[in-house]
Amino acid sequence: MIGADAIRGHITLMVLAILEHQPSYAYEISRTITEISGGTYAMKQTTLYTAVKRLESLGYLDSYDATSDSGKSRTYYRLTGPGRAHLDEKRAEWQQTRDLVDHFVKGDGRP
Amino acid sequence: MNVIDSYLDTLFAPYPNTAQMQRARRELRDMMEDKFHALVASGVGESQAVGTVIAEFGSLDEIAPVLGIDVEMGEAAGARQARETTAPPLDPHRALRYVDAVRASRFTGGVSTALFVLSPVPLLLLLAIFRDSTGMASGITVGIGIAGVLVIVLLGILLNMRRGEQLAEFEDIENGAFTTTARIEEVAHRLEAEHRRQSSRGWMIAISLWVLCAVPLIVLSLISEGNSPLPLIGVVLTITMVAIGLVVVSTTTWSDAVVETLIGEDPDEDDEDAVMHPVVRAITAVYWPVVVAVYLGWSFLGSAWSQSWLVWPIAGVLYAGLLALGRVLDENRAQSDRSASN
Numbered sequence: 180m181i182g183a184d185a186i187r188g189h190i191t192l193m194v195l196a197i198l199e200h201q202p203s204y205a206y207e208i209s210r211t212i213t214e215i216s217g218g219t220y221a222m223k224q225t226t227l228y229t230a231v232k233r234l235e236s237l238g239y240l241d242s243y244d245a246t247s248d249s250g251k252s253r254t255y256y257r258l259t260g261p262g263r264a265h266l267d268e269k270r271a272e273w274q275q276t277r278d279l280v281d282h283f284v285k286g287d288g289r290p
Numbered sequence: 291m292n293v294i295d296s297y298l299d300t301l302f303a304p305y306p307n308t309a310q311m312q313r314a315r316r317e318l319r320d321m322m323e324d325k326f327h328a329l330v331a332s333g334v335g336e337s338q339a340v341g342t343v344i345a346e347f348g349s350l351d352e353i354a355p356v357l358g359i360d361v362e363m364g365e366a367a368g369a370r371q372a373r374e375t376t377a378p379p380l381d382p383h384r385a386l387r388y389v390d391a392v393r394a395s396r397f398t399g400g401v402s403t404a405l406f407v408l409s410p411v412p413l414l415l416l417l418a419i420f421r422d423s424t425g426m427a428s429g430i431t432v433g434i435g436i437a438g439v440l441v442i443v444l445l446g447i448l449l450n451m452r453r454g455e456q457l458a459e460f461e462d463i464e465n466g467a468f469t470t471t472a473r474i475e476e477v478a479h480r481l482e483a484e485h486r487r488q489s490s491r492g493w494m495i496a497i498s499l500w501v502l503c504a505v506p507l508i509v510l511s512l513i514s515e516g517n518s519p520l521p522l523i524g525v526v527l528t529i530t531m532v533a534i535g536l537v538v539v540s541t542t543t544w545s546d547a548v549v550e551t552l553i554g555e556d557p558d559e560d561d562e563d564a565v566m567h568p569v570v571r572a573i574t575a576v577y578w579p580v581v582v583a584v585y586l587g588w589s590f591l592g593s594a595w596s597q598s599w600l601v602w603p604i605a606g607v608l609y610a611g612l613l614a615l616g617r618v619l620d621e622n623r624a625q626s627d628r629s630a631s632n
Contacts, residue, residue, distance in 0.1 A: 205317060206324035224321045225348030228314070232356040249324070254317055 181220040190222075190230045192273060195239065195258060195266040202257035204247060205231060231256055239265050293340050294322050301350050314357055322347065380468035385477050385552060388460045392548050395456040398449050400540030404533035405446035412438025414526050418519035463551060470553050478552040485545035492542025499535035501610055503528045504603035511600065521599075528603065570616030577612070581605040 197203060197211050209227045213220065234240045239262030247253040258266070298315055305311050322343045329339035413435030420431040462468060510524035581601060589598040 204320075206321045209321065209325075210328070221346060223346055223348030223352075224318060224325075225350065225352045228318060228321070229353045229356055232314075232353070236356060249327075251320070251323075253320055 192269040194230050198258045202255045204253035204255050310357055379471045380474050382473040385474055388463050389548055391457055392544055395453045396541045396544040398453040400537040402446045402449035404536045405442050407533045409439045409442040411526050414522050418522035475553050478549045481545050482549045489543045489546055492538050496535035496539040499531045503531035504607050507603050
């Protein structure tokens with residue numbers, strides 16, 4: 180299982196990436212993350228909602244009401260221009276982070 | 291979904307009902323509903339699905355800063371803190387000692403109030419017994435009677451002071467100078483539950499006595515002839531019934547007052563009942579001055595002092611009826627408000 184602390188800083192990247200190709204609503208985003216994790220990470224609903232709302236307040240997402248596949252009205256979120264640029268930044272940052280962490284994960288802790 | 295709605299109601303209850311909060315609640319409920327249906331569709335039982343949804347909900351504290359409710363939460367916490375700094379929390383053991391003290395002093399309080407009501411009885415009895423053929427009493431009789439009145443009033447005052455001494459150490463509690471905690475609410479609710487039946491029975495007996503108290507006076511007046519002392523005996527009986535009602539109320543419903551002091555709620559009244567119907571309130575405001583005017587007008591203009599006292603018992607019974615009507619009107623209004631808001 181992936182701990183909440185370990186993944187906290189990367190939820191933004193995951194949400195932006197899911198919305199990169201098509202708009203979605205909160206539950207669908209949460210379900211996508213859970214499915215992709217293969218059961219190794221169960222995201223709390225408030226954690227996802229917090230991330231989505233923060234991204235919306237920063238102007239990276241905007242929202243609109245629409246009917247979902249189940250026929251119910253849901254609030255959809257879609258990526259904005261700045262959101263797309265932020266996703267690129269987060270991806271580059273993740274590459275650097277991963278390279279650094281990998282360095283230690285491989286047991287090569289020498290300077 | 292009722293359980294989920296109740297769960298959300300509880301979580302959102304401490305926060306102000308702003309548009310922002312309503313939207314957050316709606317979206318979170320949508321998420322929970324979708325998750326619930328997905329679990330049920332995958333073969334999970336409904337109750338287990340509700341449990342899973344609630345377990346995966348998280349915490350509203352996490353959302354607060356991005357929803358802009360951090361300010362409102364801060365204000366709520368600030369207000370709470372301000373109350374706590376001005377008034378210390380009440381120790382539950384002390385609250386229980388206060389409950390015991392009020393319980394112990396309930397007779398003193400009830401009897402002292404009853405004595406004030408009963409104070410005219412010696413005078414009235416002496417006037418009824420020692421009177422000449424014209425219905426007049428001697429100066430000595432009146433003097434002894436008034437002395438009796440004063441003695442009873444003095445007894446009432448002394449008993450009242452005694453009750454004040456018994457509760458002196460709890461003055462801060464009686465003045466509400468404390469902060470109610472969950473433990474105090476528990477003490478109050480347990481006390482209320484333990485005494486609910488006793489309290490409502492007490493009110494029923496007392497209200498019956500107060501409504502019926504005019505009966506002896508009216509009956510004895512109707513059957514009396516000439517200078518018969520029966521109307522005076524009727525007044526004594528009426529006063530006695532009122533006084534017995536007061537003793538019954540103070541000895542059986544003391545717990546209601548304690549609960550109200552501890553948590554600021556009267557178990558017998560909700561907010562809707564506390565506000566009297568405006569029409570009834572207007573009538574009650576002018577009621578007694580009008581009754582006095584009728585009494586004086588009838589007595590002076592009709593020289594009817596021997597009959598005009600009948601105004602009082604009739605006015606008393608009508609007043610009780612008016613208050614009962616006010617309560618019924620108010621309940622109807624509260625019901626129509628509720629159905630209008632649904």
